Amino acid sequence: MEKTQSVSRLETAREVLHTEAAALNTLAERLDGEFLDAVEAILACSGRVIVTGMGKSGHVGRKIAATLASTGTPAFFVHPAEAAHGDLGMITGDDIVIALSNSGESGEVVSLLPALKLKGIRLIAMTSRADSTLAGEADILLHSHVEKEACPLNLAPTTSTTAQIALGDALAVTLMEVRGFGKSDFALSHPGGSLGRRLLVHVRDLMHAGDELPRVAPGTLLKDALLEMSQKRLGMVTVCDAAGALHGIYTDGDLRRTLERGVDVYRLQIDEVMGRSPRTIAADKLAAEAGFLMKQHQITSLVVVDEAGKLAGVLHMHDLLRAGVF
Known part of the structure; x- marks a missing residue:
């Protein structure tokens, strides 16, 4: 491979990382009372946190649900398309829903909103558009807007999904600290791995x-x-x-x-x-x-x-x- 070609590729990779890092810094500065409202709502929830999302947001949602569950907040992911065909029965009035959609207009997610409202379920929306349908119907908005995607076409979800993951991590870790979730608690959620062995074996x-x-x-x-x-x-x-x-x-x-x-x-x-x-x-x-x-x-x-x-x-x-x- 020619040296100039290698340098060009490294520059592309570095630009992606710089773009996403800058977006996360902006996201951190933008956190406000809505984030604290989301924390308090989840702490007050007597049920589980249900995370849903379609496409790339769905993949991120699965990760957020897994992180919440392993750090002391009972949570699981429900696919919005499956929810519309019976899996809504998994969600009760005691639960709280975090719905992810970068556009806030994902059809499969938006179609769930009437049923969630009928059940009296509180809704936290994670979207980049405050004027979207999802944001408008939500009780709490976690604004995940980014200026641009790392994709040179500004089309493929890259920076936006990184922002969603980071926002989910921020939520999970904040809840973890408020709950006083410690090493022994963490080990109980990970008994099968090396981490569990390190933390549980005396x-x-x-x-x-x-x-x-x-x-x-x-x-x-x-x-x-x-x-x-x-x-x-x-x-x-x-x-x-x-x-x-x-x-x-x-x-x-x-x-x-x-x-x-x-x-x-x-x-x-x-x-x-x-x-x-x-x-x-x-x-x-x-x-x-x-x-x-x-x-x-x-x-x-x-x-x-x-x-x-x-x-x-x-x-x-x-x-x-x-x-x-x-």
């Missing part, structure tokens, strides 16, 4: 406990501690007294350093070589937090302790990997 769910714990008493010979470490296969052994108080740990890394010193491992006691200030974590902490600590301190395991600082378990990096936390 240390207690993955840690080794009971007979799986590599554990020896203070004063144990190093050779016996190594046998315990080998049998439990966690690359470390904890040193605890009978009451469960943690005295220290000994890892496979410590073993390499011990051997480099040329000492007699058959006579040495574990107390002479163990680490006395091991990294610990509580069982009720998120597994993701444990992973962060392991990465930060470049270690492969954490000792889990209870409120009294007594040994409760051991968590290894492999446990996090198997659980899909990373």
Whole structure:
């Protein structure tokens, strides 16, 4: 490909992005009390948010409904053509409708308005034309007007659909913050993905406990501690007294350093070589937090302790990997 041709294509792409970015900046400055009215109306809604739209606006509407639903606002998309053939039965008087149409004159959307009015449903219109049929029938208008499309013909929905998506995101995030929707709430909406695993899995769910714990008493010979470490296969052994108080740990890394010193491992006691200030974590902490600590301190395991600082378990990096936390 010739250099001049490549430059030309990059200039076209950059112009698209600049055009859409400028439109979003204008949209942000234009937000007013109507946007706040939409937020309050949705917060007051005892039903669901129903999003509808045709064509490209329909695709955007599906995305907006999905974003609302995953951030604490029950919502779903209804295709306007299907609604006209029975799916209107999904919408109740307790619901609120967000209807998207760039022109505000989409036939399939406009045809739903009488039925929505008969049901007493509040209507939020997202359109670029304040003088359109949809805007005129709406209770609340979210004005999504843009000066021009990024399309050089000013025909293909480009900047206008970007504005609709951004306005939907602004609505969802504002509602999310007002509701106090947090990480744990988000995870409940995403239990099947890696995000859910990171946010829902706790240390207690993955840690080794009971007979799986590599554990020896203070004063144990190093050779016996190594046998315990080998049998439990966690690359470390904890040193605890009978009451469960943690005295220290000994890892496979410590073993390499011990051997480099040329000492007699058959006579040495574990107390002479163990680490006395091991990294610990509580069982009720998120597994993701444990992973962060392991990465930060470049270690492969954490000792889990209870409120009294007594040994409760051991968590290894492999446990996090198997659980899909990373």
